[in-house]
Amino acid sequence: MTAAAPPLLVFTDLDGTLLDDAYRFAGAEAALARLAEQRIPLILATSKTRAELTALSAQLPGVPGLIFENGAGITCPGPDGPETTLFGLGYRALLALLEGLGPAAAPFEGFATLGAERVQALTGLAPSAVTLAMAREASEPGLFHGDAEALARFRAALAPHGLRAIHGGRFLHVMPKRDKVDGLRTLAAQLAPGAPTLALGDGENDRAMLEAATFAVVMPRKDGTRLALERTEGVTIAPAPGPKGWGPAVLAQLSARPPRSPD
Numbered sequence: 001m002t003a004a005a006p007p008l009l010v011f012t013d014l015d016g017t018l019l020d021d022a023y024r025f026a027g028a029e030a031a032l033a034r035l036a037e038q039r040i041p042l043i044l045a046t047s048k049t050r051a052e053l054t055a056l057s058a059q060l061p062g063v064p065g066l067i068f069e070n071g072a073g074i075t076c077p078g079p080d081g082p083e084t085t086l087f088g089l090g091y092r093a094l095l096a097l098l099e100g101l102g103p104a105a106a107p108f109e110g111f112a113t114l115g116a117e118r119v120q121a122l123t124g125l126a127p128s129a130v131t132l133a134m135a136r137e138a139s140e141p142g143l144f145h146g147d148a149e150a151l152a153r154f155r156a157a158l159a160p161h162g163l164r165a166i167h168g169g170r171f172l173h174v175m176p177k178r179d180k181v182d183g184l185r186t187l188a189a190q191l192a193p194g195a196p197t198l199a200l201g202d203g204e205n206d207r208a209m210l211e212a213a214t215f216a217v218v219m220p221r222k223d224g225t226r227l228a229l230e231r232t233e234g235v236t237i238a239p240a241p242g243p244k245g246w247g248p249a250v251l252a253q254l255s256a257r258p259p260r261s262p263d
């Protein structure tokens with residue numbers, strides 16, 4: 001290999017982190033340009049589907065990998081182009097299992113049951129965006145209609161099938177026992193073994209990734225709350241929610257770790 005290993009790998013959540021409520025990254029442009037200049041890979045780690053990421057990653061410089069559906073799937077560079085790996089049962093088998101459990105054990109309405117119109121009403125997405133959000137490959141978000149005891153029973157019914165249910169935003173996500181951090185580990189080992197990693201996120205589904213990365217940036221939420229990590233070293237808090245905080249936080253990380261001078 002002649003190309004120098006990148007000095008850093010950046011793993012970022014999207015909603016509330018790199019993207020604002022309008023799905024734009026206004027405020028992060030300068031930091032994105034600096035990542036491109038320094039050839040620092042940017043890996044998207046999100047609850048979104050792979051279909052939702054395709055258009056977005058085309059607008060971003062140097063996205064060599066994707067961690068989608070909360071880690072239920074990953075895309076890595078391969079010798080003949082991007083290679084996607086899906087974990088768990090697969091989407092059709094997952095839907096069949098949920099249906100087989102029945103409404104008593106699984107008071108859960110997934111996207112497939114809700115249908116496009118209700119998903120649109122719940123998310124406020126444009127119809128074209130709803131199609132992309134519903135292009136599930138390995139996990140199913142939806143509404144849970146039950147109390148904490150019902151949720152515990154639902155989780156117990158899912159566990160023997162290697163599935164878990166996690167909250168993300170307003171939806172409960174039924175997915176294989178994978179996490180964004182599993183994707184981080186796989187992609188870091190493949191893209192640049194031993195290179196330091198920087199993770200940015202705001203949600204509970206970012207917690208393991210933020211605990212495991214070399215450096216972590218916790219994004220504050222609009223309601224003033226933020227994740228409290230167990231670690232304290234290598235953790236910074238972004239100055240604002242969303243891309244307006246992401247930009248300065250990434251620039252500060254890059255200033256603290258100047259690029260290696262070329263040989």
Ligand SMILES: [Mg+2]
Nearest residue numbers: 013015016203
């Ligand atoms: Mg988020």
